[in-house]
Amino acid sequence: MEPILQGIGLILVPYHFFLILVGVLLGVLVGALPGLSSTMAVALLLPFTLQLPPIPAIAMMAALYCAGTFGGSITAILINTPGAPPAVATALDGYPLAQKGEAGRALGIAAVSSVVGGMFSLVVFILAAPLLAKVALSFRPPEYFALSLFGLSMLASISGKSSLRNLIAGAFGVLVSTIGVHLTTGVERFVFGVSEFVEGISFVPVLIGLFAMGELLNQSQRLNEHVERIKSVAIKLPSWAEIVKLRWVMLRSSVIGTFIGILPAEGSTVAAIIGYNEAKRWSKNKSEFGKGAIEGIAGPEAANNAATGGAMVPTLALGIPGSGTTAIILAALMVHGFRPGPYLVQNTPHFVYAIFTAMFLANILFLVIGLPGAKLFARITLVKRQLLWPAVFVFSMIGAYAYHQSVFDVWVMLLAGLLGFVMLRHGFGPAPFVMGLILGRLVEEFWSQSMIIFDNNWFRFFESWIVDLFLFFTLLGFFGPLIFKGINRMVSRMKPEGRVLED
């Protein structure tokens, strides 16, 4: 109980509270802007937070992450343009309801459902954290190695159309992580005579370049796209009767979202889609879905916000990012001198609880700010691309420079952006690359430490049940889809009538 109170105390400082408020405002604004993702915003925020103490820095990023997910639903409901991918499912019923002249009601339901989902996932984590801390006692370098390897295997299932391309992008990220001096032997690797490479490639400029510059170039192709004007909206909170009607939808979606968020590499977009499908499956008025059903708004919104809280669990407790945004938060933790993983929960529980208190607070704040300010936030879509993206470039350039006050980092940012644009065009996502970059260092470090502990005997890895379990999951992550496909084929061959139906 003491660490929880300590964590709450750390956040309820006026200065920290103010920074969380700023994070929420930025999150809602960024979420409402199509093209500007909360991942990019967190990457751009990273250089600002380097001067801050770790707790407000990470709290601010976590608040932005939470609010960004809700912000995306504002434009999804008002102009049928999801500001962020997790709001895709919200648009399915939110926009039709807005077209019926009930945009305010739709926004109110989205906000309340988001808060319920977000709160639920945080309560689950607060209850689960002590259990994770107990497990943490069994973690040594071999277990960390297996865990990091499992994280890499999850790259295959990150969003995108091709698992293969995700894995290749992730492997390139791992390769980039090997640039610089080898810790065990002091040998310089892939330095090519460039002195700045000796210390390795910094996360910050790479993250900014991949997420912000890549999207800037992408946006340059859409200059002629029409931006829809926002109509005047009066926000309306759902009535008590509506909340009672939606209670099971919200609760079910919160459970789904939290569970999916906890699974490494499964994002809030997946959670929102499943939340929507489940809301429809359990509804008595299935025919209303797609025409403005309130369950169709509450389901995905509760699920996607629950997933943001859930995604922080593997990030903080296991050191495995659940998404692109949490990968950046993970990088920020490392930049601030923390090693995310079981020992973070065990040794600094107050820090973990402080982050979750910040997220809890962010959920309340975006309800307080989001409802009256939704109309204003929605109007930000009217900011012209011609001014918005040059501003993003300036922030990226200065953000990359400010990290080490080095022009070299600005070049790294730009090259990462150009590369990111080309990669994305050919289906190699930036998120797997970043996760590879972050996890690659850990995998090699823990591998070397384990080999020292085991006196180079590989087989001793299998002595630990935790290692065995994670290696099993790793194999499942890499080969699971192939295995399941094979099983499905065998089953379909055993059922000749199935073939007849297919024919």
Place this chain on the structure above:
Amino acid sequence: MTTGNAGSTGAKGARRSAPFVHRTDLWITIIILVACAALWFETTRWDTVAAQLSQNVPPTFFPRIILGCIMAMSLYLPFENHFKKKKGADLDEERSNKVVSITFITALALVLIVTLFEWLGTDLSMVLACLLLPILWNERRLWVILPFAILFPLTVRLIFVNGLKVHFLPGLLAPILG
């Protein structure tokens, strides 16, 4: 064996005519293989370390494993589109449209701004970015661009220099900024 272009998208027709070898992906594979081979060669030029000192995990071990994995995985790339299209997924959706000339011009402008960054200084680089990019992107209202190009960099300067104590390169403004 047939080959085809990246641009062949479209629902059922495209699904039927999906080439076995995707030409663009073949080129990507060749580029990846050549790059990985060059990097592998680079690993042969690193200093050798005694096995005892390296704890039997030489510095080349991990990068070579990764390079090997990348090369092995990339061999499937040229055929992936064929099998994906059979399942209804289209990997060409993003790249079916040609990159428009303004994207290349924007990329060149960004390279130019970063090249001039040290010489111009941080402040003037920001001003240049705020002037050049909107003009390139067809914004012609000077009464919008000019205040933006002055006020926005000033705000950024206030946040970073005064708030976060970051040292900005003076560049051409050195005589003024001191």
